[in-house]
Amino acid sequence: MIKVYNTMTREKEELKVVNNKLKLFVCGPTVYDYSHIGHARTYISFDVIVRYLKHKGISVFYLQNITDIDDKIINRAKENGEDPLELSHRFEKEYLEDMALLNVNNVNFYARATEHMDEIIKQIEDLINKGYAYDTETGVYFDVSKFEDFGKLSNRNLDDLQNTRIEVDTTKKDAKDFALWKKQDEKPYWDSPWGNGRPGWHIEDTAITESYFGPQYNIHGGGLDLIFPHHDAEIAQMEAASGKEPLVEYWMHTGFLNVRGEKMSKSLGNFITIKELLKDYSPEVYRFFVLSTHYRSPIDFSDDILKQAENSLKRIQNTGNNLLERANSEDLPESDLSDILSELSTFKKEFFDAMDNDFNTPIALSSLFEFTHKINKALNDNSISKDSLDLIVNSLRIIEEILGFSIIQEDNLGSDLSDDLLDIITEVRQDLRAKKDWDSADKIRDKLAELDISLEDK
Numbered sequence: 201m202i203k204v205y206n207t208m209t210r211e212k213e214e215l216k217v218v219n220n221k222l223k224l225f226v227c228g229p230t231v232y233d234y235s236h237i238g239h240a241r242t243y244i245s246f247d248v249i250v251r252y253l254k255h256k257g258i259s260v261f262y263l264q265n266i267t268d269i270d271d272k273i274i275n276r277a278k279e280n281g282e283d284p285l286e287l288s289h290r291f292e293k294e295y296l297e298d299m300a301l302l303n304v305n306n307v308n309f310y311a312r313a314t315e316h317m318d319e320i321i322k323q324i325e326d327l328i329n330k331g332y333a334y335d336t337e338t339g340v341y342f343d344v345s346k347f348e349d350f351g352k353l354s355n356r357n358l359d360d361l362q363n364t365r366i367e368v369d370t371t372k373k374d375a376k377d378f379a380l381w382k383k384q385d386e387k388p389y390w391d392s393p394w395g396n397g398r399p400g401w402h403i404e405d406t407a408i409t410e411s412y413f414g415p416q417y418n419i420h421g422g423g424l425d426l427i428f429p430h431h432d433a434e435i436a437q438m439e440a441a442s443g444k445e446p447l448v449e450y451w452m453h454t455g456f457l458n459v460r461g462e463k464m465s466k467s468l469g470n471f472i473t474i475k476e477l478l479k480d481y482s483p484e485v486y487r488f489f490v491l492s493t494h495y496r497s498p499i500d501f502s503d504d505i506l507k508q509a510e511n512s513l514k515r516i517q518n519t520g521n522n523l524l525e526r527a528n529s530e531d532l533p534e535s536d537l538s539d540i541l542s543e544l545s546t547f548k549k550e551f552f553d554a555m556d557n558d559f560n561t562p563i564a565l566s567s568l569f570e571f572t573h574k575i576n577k578a579l580n581d582n583s584i585s586k587d588s589l590d591l592i593v594n595s596l597r598i599i600e601e602i603l604g605f606s607i608i609q610e611d612n613l614g615s616d617l618s619d620d621l622l623d624i625i626t627e628v629r630q631d632l633r634a635k636k637d638w639d640s641a642d643k644i645r646d647k648l649a650e651l652d653i654s655l656e657d658k
């Protein structure tokens with residue numbers, strides 16, 4: 201049984217799956233600049249969640265929108281002297297490239313807001329016809345006073361809405377009403393029953409999900425910052441338009457990637473783009489770093505923690521490669537001389553229990569780490585049979601697929617420098633052995649073993 205923390209109920213609930221199918225929607229980016237590693241944190245988290253659900257045999261349809269028209273896009277395009285849609289499609293391409301580099305590859309369909317104008321207009325019409333929205337000189341607005349439950353996801357009330365990002369507009373009945381359609385004659389605009397204009401902040405998501413999933417679906421995800429007012433507005437729009445509730449069964453939200461306690465964001469200027477990060481670290485290291493924290497917890501970003509993640513991953517990969525090398529060697533015991541298979545089943549149980557428990561990747565990774573220690577010891581003792589080696593390699597291949605980074609590679613030491621350093625250490629140790637300084641030689645072997653590097657004395 202998989203348990204999922206549902207933001208709506210503030211509880212972990214059993215994930216109920218009907219006919220082995222799940223419909224998942226995660227809010228995509230507003231594409232007016234390069235994506236930063238905070239965005240990547242959210243999308244890597246959902247990528248692993250989907251990988252795990254698929255591993256469990258569930259067929260997941262994962263839909264993401266692309267906000268390719270928005271105030272931020274228009275403002276940036278003005279600054280650049282560029283066409284807004286050219287700008288947004290340029291950064292959409294960059295975003296998709298970044299995701300591919302990070303091995304985030306489980307989204308089934310990316311839906312651009314600008315390609316769903318008919319659906320957006322139709323949903324606004326439904327809301328007007330049902331008395332939830334009204335038309336003024338400046339736009340069409342959702343009348344929040346008509347939707348009794350407004351704020352049921354965030355548990356915030358209408359007064360809070362007054363303090364958030366709501367346009368000041370004297371034509372609105374109430375300052376808290378939010379825009380569904382913004383009238384404008386400056387390009388880019390789309391034709392509508394209310395005149396030229398473009399959609400408001402929230403409506404593209406419900407128009408898109410309604411057209412692919414219908415008025416109700418299983419899981420909606422996004423970062424913590426989207427709960428209010430964005431996701432509360434989505435609930436109001438879709439439940440009002442369809443008369444059906446709930447809009448979704450499970451709401452899942454990722455914690456922030458912070459820098460010195462503050463959310464990494466473009467507006468604060470404290471961001472590192474994915475492209476910048478990948479100049480210094482491999483995509484696998486960043487995935488490992490993200491997964492070392494539970495998806496709902498904040499991560500405090502620092503270079504030191506990233507370096508630690510790099511070292512930890514290197515150790516795991518060293519073990520993976522030693523394992524593979526040994527599996528291909530001749531000199532192996534007929535049967536196990538250690539209880540490595542029972543260690544394997546303990547590891548698998550811990551790993552899958554952690555993932556079943558609201559996708560607890562840090563616990564899953566620490567059980568993987570523990571298991572690699574056991575493997576190293578058994579490899580040092582040459583106590584694993586060929587069959588067991590193959591079994592372990594196959595199990596780790598499954599784990600790699602779920603986590604989306606490699607554990608077993610052909611060449612894992614990461615850099616020529618690591619290779620060279622290891623050669624030097626091995627040579628010094630041989631000299632010590634030649635001088636019969638067994639204590640020093642053993643000390644080096646033991647220290648290397650702590651790093652999961654095993655040396656064989658021939």
Ligand code: AMP
Pocket residue numbers: 227228229230231237238239241242422423424425426454455456457458463464465
């Ligand atoms: P945006 O393009 O700002 O709409 O963000 C796209 C997605 O990335 C949303 O789900 C945000 O919640 C998420 N996001 C933005 N900044 C961060 C951050 N610092 N940490 C985690 N997720 C973030």
